[in-house]
Amino acid sequence: MTTVTLNGLRTIPAKYVPVLVTAGLFVAMFVAGGIRYEGFASGQVILNVFIDNAFLLVVAVGMTFVILAGGIDLSVGSVVALSTMISASLMKGPGWPPYLVIPLVLLIGAALGLVMGYIIHAFDIQPFIVTLAGMFLARGLCYTIGTDSIPIEDPTFTAFAQTRIDLFAGLWISPSVIIAAVVVLVAAYVLHYTRLGRSVYATGGSEQSALLMGLPVARTKITVYTVSGFCSALGGVLLSFYMLSGYGLHAVGMELDAIAAVVIGGTLLTGGSGFLLGTVLGVLVLGLIQTVISFEGTLSSWWTKIFIGLLLFVFILLQRLFSARRT
């Protein structure tokens, strides 16, 4: 099977290969699932992957910006948790309305990203460490607000959670999917058709060269972390729609899911190379793995982890094989 794929791919520009490999493997996994499990091969299964992972998709979009610019953001999971916590506590305690809470949460997320980006750039500290401190900070703020799960009973939030938007032929999606789709489209436009997008790719490719070309490297670096902070906060809002609660232990380890989704989608961690479409595929792959496991039904939680690790390994290995052929 490998050789057939290879022969077919020879004529395709090399930069699209990782994305196409991921797409191919995704289709293969879907077909295999459809053969193995009854009721798997339906459109709704794919839509459910979107519904259950809308928040991860939004977070991974922000992560794509950071990784394309050559950085990394470990704080996203904690910022997601902090956003659910702030929304839940503000609506329960002082009874703030959602149209005040949501902009405030988005602002806090973006501000956290901005501060981290500024520290990384201005004081030349490694992004891994700065965002690690940001991770501790956001998680710490969660526990400071409260250690228990806070339920959300606001009518707007519950409406968002329960609304089904019917498509054709009995298929449906949730409003979160539409929000995530809008985020993806806007991000794809920004990355591929604006000056900021070009600067992000250039900075990730080589900061030195970007600087010598006169590109605003400082502004770009700070912007990508702000975008990531904003996306994490939005992901947090979507997660509170999904969970209808705020909890300091929400989204533990989500930063690794987001990084894995970006990398599975063919983006290089060294920066400067990758596509947003790849990230969408990466999230779909992770979501489909979860679906396969739930259809399997008998897998214990530890086999789930081993299986996810193995799948990650296969993807990275295949991707590596193709990029090795290229050079």
Add this chain to the structure above:
Amino acid sequence: MRRLLWPVVILALLLLVNVFFTANFFSIQMRDGHLYGSLIDILRFGAPLILVSLGMTLVIATGGIDLSVGSVVAIAGALACLQISDDAGVFTAVALALGLSVLLGAWNGLLVAVVGIQPIIATLILMVAGRGLAQLITDGQIITVNSPSYKVIGGGYWLTVPFGILLVVVVLAITVFLTRRLALGMLIESVGGNAEASRLAGIRSRGIIIMVYAFAALCAGVAGLMISSNVSSADGNNAGLWVELDAILAVVIGGTSLSGGRFSLGGTVLGALIIQTLTTTIYSIGVPPETTLLFKALVVTAVCLIQSKSFREKVFGGRRRAVPPSPAAEEKVRVTA
């Protein structure tokens, strides 16, 4: 020694803070033939972190990173406890657990050096799958063992000193000897500076990279034995959870750059001690448990800022300008990968 100045100052400051909250903080007593005292406790509870950080230092020196050490900690503890509860000898159990750790580390090294996967992702695979493996070994349960000789590793004493501290001293001495008295340290730094150039210069980069990952996993394995032996049980789910982040933090606080090419073992030990002292301080000054992470985040940020050269220049710029510039040898040559 100048680059160790800031970690030493920070550690001293943290220790001093404790004096205000704990009377007799610096006193060390003999009780029942064992050494007791807050400082001994910091060393004893910090021992696993120091070990993991030592291995991490060498990995980071080659320009890599190892996210899987936490999972290896859990696996080593789980396998050892499983063996002991199956009536295997303590020696066999320890040897098996450490052997498996080295194998897992070599697997990481293989992915990085031979397959050419980026270290953070190569080790992420084992981080995710390894946690599952540890739970598979323990069957999702917490295995408790009752073995006095196993208990010695993490909770025992030898010559009045906690055994864990002695273990750290031995591993540290061996590491320092291998890397600073023999050429190995220089080879590691050269691989971290530029793996391809080192290979062309006749250094077996691949072998060195595989070796440092195996060493990091071995250190994590020993730490895992210590942790599980101290509580006489193995918890596949929680043992060593997020220890990789603390270890990376310790290495960076100790002055080793994440871009590789240079490392400081002394700095790493100081970094790990700073983190452990911080944990002790949090308990002794009575920070409520809900805000410990917040406190940690603030201290970590402060420590990183103080160590950042450009921060010191920007904030204390006026005072510094009078001082003649430090010799160029102090600067790390920035290599863009």
